[in-house]
Amino acid sequence: MSIATTLLARDLSRNYGSFTAVHNINLELKRGEVLGLLGPNGAGKTTTMRMLTGNLAPSTGSIEVCGVDLLTKPQEAKTHLGFLPEIPPLYQDMTVDEFLLFTAKLHHIEKRDIQTKLNEVIQRCGLNDRRRNLISTLSKGFQQRVGLAQAIIHNPDVIILDEPTVGLDPNQIREIRKLIRELGNSNSVILSTHILSEVENICDRVQIIHKGGVVFDETLAALKQQGTNLEMIFTQLTQ
Amino acid sequence: MIVTISRKELKMLFASPLAWLLLTLMQLIPTWILLGRLDAFLEIQSQLLQIANPPGVTELIILPVFAMAGLVLLMVTPLLSMRLLAEERRNHTLTLLISAPISITDIVIGKFFGVMVFFLMIIALIVALCMSLLLGGNIDFGLIISNVIGLLLLTACFTALGLYISSLTVQPAVAAIITLGGLLGLWLIDLAADGGNQWLQSISLLRHFERFNQGLIDTFSLVYFILFTATFLILTIRRLDSERLHG
Structure with a gap:
């Protein structure tokens, strides 16, 4: 671009x-x-x-x-655009995977790319061990990471x-x-x-x-x- | 996009015990009525044979089941619709949907269809229940289809109103109570129309559903249900949009 x-x-x-x-x-x-x-x-x-x-x-x-x-x-x-509001917008009853899958679909990510993007963003935000956990059971720090993952999953420019x-x-x-800082280098x-x-x-x-x-x-x-x-x-x- | 939202709604619904409890309830009550009516039918069966053109199984057993289902669904709808938007707002997740590249119309219609799919499941179960009568007699399928259409349109009206009221508040419980009050009011308004007040009768949901219940697909009732649903869906969309415009 x-x-x-x-x-x-x-x-x-x-x-x-x-x-x-x-x-x-x-x-x-x-x-x-x-x-x-x-x-x-x-x-x-x-x-x-x-x-x-x-x-x-x-x-x-x-x-x-x-x-x-x-x-x-x-x-x-x-x-x-990717947006992380002050209070992370999370569905407490979903697991991390379910939630990120939903946000990927919301952002029109193509079906064949979804899994790769999902793995990538989970890796990036350090959520690997928490993929199957319900969001409501995560600590504040991890919830914040899920919120961040949601904002960058579609690799937005801003x-x-x-x-x-x-x-x-x-x-x-x-x-x-x-x-x-990493995100700021490319986006x-x-x-x-x-x-x-x-x-x-x-x-x-x-x-x-x-x-x-x-x-x-x-x-x-x-x-x-x-x-x-x-x-x-x-x-x-x-x- | 509408499908994505609908699927999410259904998933959230079935993740809680509420959906399963409601499905159970919606199977128990009609079964109870069906068995009661079946008993009564068997008692008077011999007398019916003496009438020239006797009412059949469908009229005597299935119609009351559907009539009661309409009333029970009225009670159930607020429980389903209350969280649709009020909870999104309360959990700050509405921001997620609004910031995503989808229109507000998609969000509202998606949520509406999510609940309608659930109602479709309930109605399918009731129809399956009625089909059990095929074991001992004939069923008037035309009458059943008219009832299914009636019930679907009726629940669409309930859901649209519930969705709109859910968009007005942050508290799901408040949304539920207002929805219940509103629906009961619209249901019973024709009681006040005893003196033959045409105008009040024509806005009563009960009156219109009765037509379908008797197997009469009346264009006026059809249009009324569709307009009712569309009006409240549009009001919901406008409400969410005005929040963006006016804060």
């Missing part, structure tokens, strides 16, 4: 009644890039991500995924992760971060978080969202060159 820009959002706004949750946000994401969305609680990160994945219609603005307009051709655009490392232990956090990833070190570890670029608007947008490399501290910027801008 030759399209360098995988996700393009222009002037996104979202109002709930008279309250403006997100105001004129612009996002651009290139292939092979990991973008970190930083912001205090209630800044509009989740609203933005829900809009980017078609779960919420923006009040104004446009979204293009791999050149396809999400608002006019939602089904085509969504084939390029992967959107809402606070992917919340509630995990340090080892699991390291593993998930490594996986996200593009947006992840929201309020852990600053996470951004410094795995992101190429960071945007800070505050009160519904982007207040800061810089590559990590540039930050490092200037020798500025992300924590200081964050505190300055959001207090």
Whole structure:
């Protein structure tokens, strides 16, 4: 695929009644890039991500995924998207295999490819020993991995992760971060978080969202060159 | 895509004991009625022979079985329909379906057909039960077909209403109670129409099902059932879509 820009959002706004949750946000994401969305609680990160994945219609603005307009051709655009919400969307009564098989079918993966893709994603997310377990019996960390597996099973161009490392232990956090970094090399990833070190570890670029608007947008490399501290910027801008 | 959703619904249904219990219940109650009616039939059989054009086994035994099945399915539907969307929302899995490259229409229709396949199984079992009477007599198949069509359309109405109400709330139990109330209201509304109030009679589900029960496939009833189902399916789709638009 030759399209360098995988996700393009222009002037996104979202109002709930008279309250403006997100105001004129612009996002651009290139292939092979990991973008970190930083912001205090209630800044509009989740609203933005829900809009980017078609779960919420923006009040104004446009979204293009791999050149396809999400608002006019939602089904085509969504084939390029993988989404892990804050609370992983899992059917507790299914086994890991059953669940991933279902999501593979939802994403129109061809029948003959399903088994290969399934094995691949299970390998990748370290779920090999848990394939036949009911999801309800899995620990939080494993449930998070199943959620992640669901988001990447169809090898989407844009992967959107809402606070992917919340509630995990340090080892699991390291593993998930490594996986996200890997994914970021071939696809593009947006992840929201309020852990600053996470951004410094795995992101190429960071945007800070505050009160519904982007207040800061810089590559990590540039930050490092200037020798500025992300924590200081964050505190300055959001207090 | 519709098939994928339907199969998932059925799988989830049969993964819980609920489906099996309901299948058992839906076999026990009609059997009970069938045996009771059979007893009564055998008692009056000799008197029936003296009538010029006596009603047969189908009229006297099978029709009451189907009439009762309609009423029991009314009670059963809320249990099946309550979780369809309310539980998806509660478990945050609706996001999974909405983020997938499928339309909301596919989701709603898929869920509807999932439940309808289950009802089809129940109805098939009831028909099989009635077929046991073939051992001792003749059955009017036309009447049975009319009843099966009636029951299918009736359960389609129940399911569509249940699905819509399930889309309005996060609590499955609340969805079940509202659905039951709504269905009972529509079922019994013709009691209020004693004075010959045509308008009320024509929206009573019971009144329309009675026609099919008597072997009368009336175009008005047919259209009423289909419109009823379509209306609530469309309302469900619109409801899910408006959630996306208005938050």
